[in-house]
Amino acid sequence: MYGLGLLKGMYVVLRNFVESYYKPERLVTVQYPEERRPLPPRFRGFPFLIYDDDSGALRCVACQLCAKACPATCIELTMAKGEDGKPAKRPETYTLDLGLCMQCGLCVEACPFAALAMDHDFERAVIDQPEPLRLGIDQLRRPFSYLEQINPEAANALAPKPAKTAAGAEERPAKSSHGGREVTT
Amino acid sequence: MTATPLSWILLLSAAMFAIGLFGALSRKSAIGVLIAIEIMLNAANINLIAFWRYLHMPSLTGQMFVLFSITVAGAEVALGLAIIIAVYRHMRTIHVDEITELKG
Amino acid sequence: MSMDNVWIAIKQAAVGAARDVLYPLLDPVLPAWITPERLMMFASAVISVVSILVIVPLVMMYLTWAERKVVGRMQNRFGPNRVGWFGLLQPIADAVKMLTKEDIVPARGDRFVHLMAPVLILVPTLLVYAVIPFGEGMIAADLDIGVLYFLALSSVTTLAVFMAGWASRNKYSFLGGMRAVAQMVSYEIPLVIAAVVVVMRVGSLSTVAIVEAQAGLFGWFVFQPWGLFAFLIFLAAMTAEANRSPFDLPEGESELVAGFHTEYSGMKFGMFYLAEYFSALAQCFLAATLFFGGWKGPLLPGWIWIFLKTFVLVFVLFLFRGTFPRVRVDQLMGFTWKFLLPLALTTVFVAGLTYYLPPVPGWIVGAVLLTGTFFVLMLPNRRVTLVRRACRLEN
Amino acid sequence: MNQWLFVLLALVIVSAAVLAVTLRNLIHSVLSLIVVFLGTAAVYVGLEAPFIAAVQVLIYVGAIAILLLFALMLVRAKMGQPTPHVTGSWWLGFILASALFVILAAAAFGIDRPAPPAADVPDVAALGTDLLRQWVMPFEAASLLLTAAMIGAIAVAIELRRQSRRSAP
Numbered sequence: 001m002y003g004l005g006l007l008k009g010m011y012v013v014l015r016n017f018v019e020s021y022y023k024p025e026r027l028v029t030v031q032y033p034e035e036r037r038p039l040p041p042r043f044r045g046f047p048f049l050i051y052d053d054d055s056g057a058l059r060c061v062a063c064q065l066c067a068k069a070c071p072a073t074c075i076e077l078t079m080a081k082g083e084d085g086k087p088a089k090r091p092e093t094y095t096l097d098l099g100l101c102m103q104c105g106l107c108v109e110a111c112p113f114a115a116l117a118m119d120h121d122f123e124r125a126v127i128d129q130p131e132p133l134r135l136g137i138d139q140l141r142r143p144f145s146y147l148e149q150i151n152p153e154a155a156n157a158l159a160p161k162p163a164k165t166a167a168g169a170e171e172r173p174a175k176s177s178h179g180g181r182e183v184t185t
Numbered sequence: 186m187t188a189t190p191l192s193w194i195l196l197l198s199a200a201m202f203a204i205g206l207f208g209a210l211s212r213k214s215a216i217g218v219l220i221a222i223e224i225m226l227n228a229a230n231i232n233l234i235a236f237w238r239y240l241h242m243p244s245l246t247g248q249m250f251v252l253f254s255i256t257v258a259g260a261e262v263a264l265g266l267a268i269i270i271a272v273y274r275h276m277r278t279i280h281v282d283e284i285t286e287l288k289g
Numbered sequence: 290m291s292m293d294n295v296w297i298a299i300k301q302a303a304v305g306a307a308r309d310v311l312y313p314l315l316d317p318v319l320p321a322w323i324t325p326e327r328l329m330m331f332a333s334a335v336i337s338v339v340s341i342l343v344i345v346p347l348v349m350m351y352l353t354w355a356e357r358k359v360v361g362r363m364q365n366r367f368g369p370n371r372v373g374w375f376g377l378l379q380p381i382a383d384a385v386k387m388l389t390k391e392d393i394v395p396a397r398g399d400r401f402v403h404l405m406a407p408v409l410i411l412v413p414t415l416l417v418y419a420v421i422p423f424g425e426g427m428i429a430a431d432l433d434i435g436v437l438y439f440l441a442l443s444s445v446t447t448l449a450v451f452m453a454g455w456a457s458r459n460k461y462s463f464l465g466g467m468r469a470v471a472q473m474v475s476y477e478i479p480l481v482i483a484a485v486v487v488v489m490r491v492g493s494l495s496t497v498a499i500v501e502a503q504a505g506l507f508g509w510f511v512f513q514p515w516g517l518f519a520f521l522i523f524l525a526a527m528t529a530e531a532n533r534s535p536f537d538l539p540e541g542e543s544e545l546v547a548g549f550h551t552e553y554s555g556m557k558f559g560m561f562y563l564a565e566y567f568s569a570l571a572q573c574f575l576a577a578t579l580f581f582g583g584w585k586g587p588l589l590p591g592w593i594w595i596f597l598k599t600f601v602l603v604f605v606l607f608l609f610r611g612t613f614p615r616v617r618v619d620q621l622m623g624f625t626w627k628f629l630l631p632l633a634l635t636t637v638f639v640a641g642l643t644y645y646l647p648p649v650p651g652w653i654v655g656a657v658l659l660t661g662t663f664f665v666l667m668l669p670n671r672r673v674t675l676v677r678r679a680c681r682l683e684n
Numbered sequence: 685m686n687q688w689l690f691v692l693l694a695l696v697i698v699s700a701a702v703l704a705v706t707l708r709n710l711i712h713s714v715l716s717l718i719v720v721f722l723g724t725a726a727v728y729v730g731l732e733a734p735f736i737a738a739v740q741v742l743i744y745v746g747a748i749a750i751l752l753l754f755a756l757m758l759v760r761a762k763m764g765q766p767t768p769h770v771t772g773s774w775w776l777g778f779i780l781a782s783a784l785f786v787i788l789a790a791a792a793f794g795i796d797r798p799a800p801p802a803a804d805v806p807d808v809a810a811l812g813t814d815l816l817r818q819w820v821m822p823f824e825a826a827s828l829l830l831t832a833a834m835i836g837a838i839a840v841a842i843e844l845r846r847q848s849r850r851s852a853p
Binding site for chain 1: 362363365366367608612613
């Protein structure tokens with residue numbers, strides 16, 4: 001019948017309206033600044049550099065793979081020189097241009113040394129924006145414990161390589177794949 | 186209104202009629218002429234209602250005349266505009282003094 | 290003393306006071322031709338006008354708030370609840386924003402027509418409230434051409450929409466204006482015919498007489514077959530006339546930015562916004578008067594009944610807005626010329642026919658005839674849409 | 685309603701009519717025409733004919749004015765620049781019109797009738813019954829006329845569309 005579809009539509013909307021007053025799952029929105037909905041673990045904010053809690057040393061070895069992988073070329077880094085002039089395996093400068101970064105997460109996947117992870121903070125609105133939006137090493141570095149807190153599943157995937165001392169074949173299942181890049185089931 | 190003498194109302198409608206006539210004669214665009222004709226029609230209607238109100242109060246002939254004159258005016262404007270649009274489509278102008286030839 | 294004539298008592302007291310207190314006080318100052326009766330008439334007129342100008346904008350302000358709350362809840366989200374307790378101060382916030390925003394007039398637009406359009410849309414919409422009976426004696430002007438006065442004035446707003454569209458010198462608002470005028474003109478005819486159905490049965494154009502004729506609960510015209518169909522046509526035409534819900538083509542945000550009032554900002558845009566809600570509210574009041582027995586109702590005083598009925602109708606308008614997608618222009622025109630108009634004409638015929646039949650068989654005959662025409666009229670409309678889709682699928 | 689109110693109203697109507705006839709921009713002249721229509725409606729209300737006033741507003745302002753505006757749009761008359769809007773021999777028209785006005789005014793001054801009281805003004809119901817009793821023939825004729833006018837107007841418009849389709853390749 002011609003009008004039946006209209007009535008069905010109206011019935012559904014009316015039910016939604018009435019139930020929103022007594023059924024909690026009908027009302028999905030929260031009062032944002034006061035109440036916050038927990039972010040899903042795999043949420044991709046801007047990338048950050050991981051450093052081991054105890055040693056405080058960055059896990060990044062300045063291999064430029066993330067810079068190459070980034071489609072928006074927003075990562076620039078230079079390798080540091082050791083005391084004796086030889087290149088040391090740590091970044092001297094590592095800048096991430098927030099203006100260009102589109103939070104795609106390719107750098108995290110490209111990094112063989114699991115030194116990058118995606119952050120969970122998205123409230124970056126400020127009144128006077130410092131020009132330009134480039135974050136240096138000290139703004140990007142985060143402890144590994146922070147990663148465990150926001151994204152436990154990725155954390156154990158990027159677990160620090162078991163120390164050489166605790167040699168035991170069974171502790172190192174991932175011997176074959178270089179770095180901690182097993183595919184998490 | 187009761188205190189207004191009949192002659193004042195007739196004066197108003199005469200003035201409106203004269204203005205309409207002037208417009209119809211002097212306007213260059215056909216739609217301007219139609220506007221002027223509308224004013225003349227309104228002037229006539231005012232006269233009808235004035236005479237009905239002052240002279241033949243109980244009988245409703247005056248109002249009937251005005252009702253039918255309004256319907257006729259409506260039909261007339263519709264047709265007039267249709268013709269004007271047809272003329273414009275054909276001759277690309279609606280200035281009355283340029284629409285002189287009678288060819289189809 | 291029911292609540293109804295409390296209002297009448299207040300008014301008489303005020304008018305009496307005007308004569309006894311005010312007139313002697315001002316006598317030396319007043320010119321000769323102001324006699325006590327004229328002063329009383331003037332005082333009662335002032336009271337009615339002031340009461341309308343206070344109540345209706347207030348109701349309208351909280352109509353906007355209610356609309357955003359209700360449509361929000363329909364979409365599983367809160368309505369505005371930031372400003373004030375339940376967002377109750379939201380209308381005031383909107384009003385302040387409207388007032389403080391800068392007034393822009395398009396450069397090559399027609400200044401005078403651009404300024405006149407909001408006036409020409411707001412004034413008739415407010416004048417229309419003089420004829421709506423809010424309660425027993427609570428009507429500003431009981432004209433004996435009430436309904437015609439209402440329809441005549443609501444047709445003037447079409448002109449203002451055109452002026453707004455043209456004067457803003459902007460392609461989209463001009464298109465929006467032309468669409469709005471075409472829509473309002475073609476939806477005015479079913480609106481007028483639906484009102485004529487009720488006027489024909491009551492035998493008088495005055496809204497008070499129409500309400501008096503709907504005595505008793507089942508006396509409402511909605512319970513008559515022709516009354517129900519006339520109400521449905523009136524409802525459809527009403528949403529179209531107010532450019533709302535499924536027919537909000539003129540200010541279709543997606544295509545025409547904001548339709549005819551794109552180039553308006555600040556208070557002028559506010560006036561358009563006001564006028565839209567005023568006319569929707571006025572037409573809901575009229576629908577309540579024509580079909581739902583105005584202030585007639587069992588227990589509560591009259592004016593509560595008419596406000597209740599109007600808010601139910603307004604809720605239905607919100608429901609439309611929450612449910613229906615926007616109609617295409619050809620569907621819009623096809624719906625009124627091929628479906629609403631023939632249905633309205635048959636309703637007039639059936640209403641006239643059943644006038645001479647005794648009540649019960651009349652009701653049945655009316656119901657059968659009208660539902661029959663409804664289904665018969667549906668055939669051409671449904672087949673047309675199906676056919677067009679079918680041929681599109683082929684090529 | 686008394687004399688001075690009527691005089692004020694008359695001034696408004698006459699000035700709007702003069703504007704409607706002399707304005708260069710056609711859209712403005714249609715708008716002043718609308719002021720004339722509303723003025724005449726007010727005069728009808730003054731003359732105790734409210735039904736006619738409402739019909740006047742409904743038909744003239746609600747329909748005819750919009751029809752004129754639509755026609756203006758369709759004709760795409762060059763509204764913008766000031767084209768010479770008055771024919772060469774406008775002064776001839778002026779003389780003729782003023783002569784006619786003088787004659788009508790002279791006739792008008794002769795008539796002076798006391799206005800009957802507003803009490804026995806027949807109400808709308810009487811108008812309705814009269815319309816379908818004594819005046820039923822003109823009523824039907826008017827409906828025929830309207831249909832004929834509608835069909836005529838459409839016939840003129842449609843014929844054009846077929847023409848333009850043929851000319852367009």
